[in-house]
Amino acid sequence: MKEPRRPAGNGPAFRRRPRRAWHKRGHGRRHQARLHELGQLLCGADTLASSFSALVERLTRWLPVRAALLLEGVDAAGQPALERPCLSAWHPAGDGASTLSRAVAHAAAAYAYLVGLEQVALQGRDAPAGVFAAEPAVAPGAITLPLVAKEGILGALHVEAVGLQEEGLSLLDAVANLLAVALAREHVLRREVWLRERAEALFLQAQEAVRWRDELLTVVSHDIKTPLLAVRMNAEMILKTGTAPEKESRRRRYLENIVLAEQQMSSLIGNLLDRARLRGMPIPLALQPHPVEDLLAQSLEVLRPLALEKEQRLTVALAPRTPPVRADRERVLQVLANLVSNAIKFTPPGGTIVLSARPEEAGAWVRIAVKDSGPGIPAEDAPHLFERFWRASHSPGRGTGLGLSIAWNLVAAHGGTLNVESQEGQGSTFFFTLPVASP
Numbered sequence: 001m002k003e004p005r006r007p008a009g010n011g012p013a014f015r016r017r018p019r020r021a022w023h024k025r026g027h028g029r030r031h032q033a034r035l036h037e038l039g040q041l042l043c044g045a046d047t048l049a050s051s052f053s054a055l056v057e058r059l060t061r062w063l064p065v066r067a068a069l070l071l072e073g074v075d076a077a078g079q080p081a082l083e084r085p086c087l088s089a090w091h092p093a094g095d096g097a098s099t100l101s102r103a104v105a106h107a108a109a110a111y112a113y114l115v116g117l118e119q120v121a122l123q124g125r126d127a128p129a130g131v132f133a134a135e136p137a138v139a140p141g142a143i144t145l146p147l148v149a150k151e152g153i154l155g156a157l158h159v160e161a162v163g164l165q166e167e168g169l170s171l172l173d174a175v176a177n178l179l180a181v182a183l184a185r186e187h188v189l190r191r192e193v194w195l196r197e198r199a200e201a202l203f204l205q206a207q208e209a210v211r212w213r214d215e216l217l218t219v220v221s222h223d224i225k226t227p228l229l230a231v232r233m234n235a236e237m238i239l240k241t242g243t244a245p246e247k248e249s250r251r252r253r254y255l256e257n258i259v260l261a262e263q264q265m266s267s268l269i270g271n272l273l274d275r276a277r278l279r280g281m282p283i284p285l286a287l288q289p290h291p292v293e294d295l296l297a298q299s300l301e302v303l304r305p306l307a308l309e310k311e312q313r314l315t316v317a318l319a320p321r322t323p324p325v326r327a328d329r330e331r332v333l334q335v336l337a338n339l340v341s342n343a344i345k346f347t348p349p350g351g352t353i354v355l356s357a358r359p360e361e362a363g364a365w366v367r368i369a370v371k372d373s374g375p376g377i378p379a380e381d382a383p384h385l386f387e388r389f390w391r392a393s394h395s396p397g398r399g400t401g402l403g404l405s406i407a408w409n410l411v412a413a414h415g416g417t418l419n420v421e422s423q424e425g426q427g428s429t430f431f432f433t434l435p436v437a438s439p
Contacts, residue, residue: 031167034062035174042182048072049088049124056090059175063168066141067091067103069158070179071111071122074187082115085155089126101128102139107158108132110144115153143169145176149184227261227337233305234258254305261302283413285328289437292322292357292366295329299336300355303344310349314340319358325366325434331410332434335418336370338403339430343372346428360433365416369431377422385420407432 038055045051049072056068068090073082087107091100104122112120112134119131141162147155157176161168234254241247241254296316307314325332336355343353351373360367377385386408404418411418411432422428 031171031174034058034171035178038175039178042178048179048182048186049086052088053090055175059171063161063171064163065159065161067100067158067160069103069107070155071107071158072155072183073115074154074183074190079191080151080154082120082153083117084121084123085111087122087124087127100126103158103160104128105132106139106142106160107144107156109135110142110158111156114144114146114156143172145173147176147180147183149180149187151184151187154180154183154187224265227265227302229306229341230261230302231258233309234261237305257302257305283331283410285331285413287326287328287414289324290327290329290332291324292368293318295325295327295332295336296355296357296368299333299340303337303340306341306344307353310344310347310351312344312347312350313352315352315354317354317356319356322357322359322366324437326437327414327434331413335407335410335432336368338407339370342403342430343370343374343428346374347372348374359436364436365433366436367431367433369429371427371429373427376424376426377420377428378424382420382422386418404430 038058041051041055041058042048045054049070052068052070056065059065059068070088071085072088073080073085075081075084075086087104089100089104091103104126108120108122109132112118112132113136117134119133121131122128139160141164142158142160143164144156144158146153147157157172157179159172164172234257237254238251241251293316296318300314300316304314340353340355347353353373354371355369356371357366357368359365386404408418411434414434416433416435418430418432420428420430
């Protein structure tokens with residue numbers, strides 16, 4: 001009877017196969033464990049660039065890495081920017097700057113070669129100035145791996161390591177795939193953030209446009225009332241004078257006042273439209289030397305019919321040797337119209353309104369004041385007078401609360417200040433300063 005044949009695996013070859021299989025299984029487990037560790041690191045990071053140094057530090061446990069560089073061909077808005085990749089670099093602390101600069105040059109040249117560009121310029125904290133021409137990686141131990149996603153090439157991973165074996169090369173290839181997935185995700189997030197910020201910016205612009213439209217309408221509706229009222233009052237004066245030849249000069253003066261009021265309205269609307277187009281930029285001023293006496297006289301001439309209707313007395317008190325001011329004529333007339341019309345409105349019939357001007361003690365400014373004999377301003381209301389849309393509860397009539405706010409801004413645009421002095425029962429004095437014109 002024959003002896004049973006021994007299994008072929010009992011020989012030396014059979015004993016080697018289980019060891020080889022065990023070795024491969026061990027390699028696979030290590031490979032998976034390392035990738036899992038690196039994947040967790042990338043998932044917990046805000047950005048790929050911020051986690052790159054930590055990732056390479058992990059790699060140095062398993063691979064002899066001398067330098068590692070990440071080139072991201074995506075801009076801050078998540079759009080492809082292959083010609084200006086953002087550079088993140090890692091190298092051992094003991095290595096000098098020359099080692100890093102050589103690695104950067106190798107990485108930039110190999111990156112340009114991979115993405116099909118003749119040259120690239122780097123950006124980022126570690127990026128040197130200048131451009132780098134495309135050429136294949138020729139440095140010993142240098143490996144450049146493209147980061148490829150569904151959208152195409154998003155960047156490259158450049159690693160310089162000497163003595164890499166098959167297991168190390170396999171790990172680097174897997175790391176490049178991880179980085180490509182992370183960069184593609186970051187690409188989408190950047191684009192979503194950019195689109196959201198863009199939408200928010202457009203929404204704010206739309207809100208600002210609505211605000212400017214409303215402001216334009218309120219300012220025009222407020223400031224145009226005074227010259228319109230002056231036109232009406234002067235027209236009524238013309239009708240009252242009749243057609244007698246001896247009153248021709250008076251009629252002519254009233255007609256001139258109507259023309260001046262119309263010019264003020266046209267200038268006001270044009271200036272406000274200019275400001276609306278400038279959207280928040282400084283108020284444009286046409287600064288010229290102007291005699292203070294002429295500014296006060298023109299302001300009173302247009303508004304005098306309003307005072308005559310209430311039998312009020314308008315006077316001018318100009319100090320001797322008051323110098324001309326450097327100002328925008330239409331803007332100053334707008335300030336005076338607001339202050340004088342307010343004085344007429346709050347002063348009772350038969351009261352007095354005085355416009356005065358004198359040089360300040362320093363000699364660089366002229367102080368212009370409008371004083372009335374009205375009821376004065378309560379102390380608790382004084383701090384709010386120049387606030388936008390604020391109106392005192394006891395204020396007669398229906399106003400917008402814009403006049404003093406507009407006047408304050410116009411004076412501030414000239415570099416001056418607008419203030420008030422008032423006591424209840426003793427009237428109010430609003431005064432502002434304008435710069436003296438250079439001789």
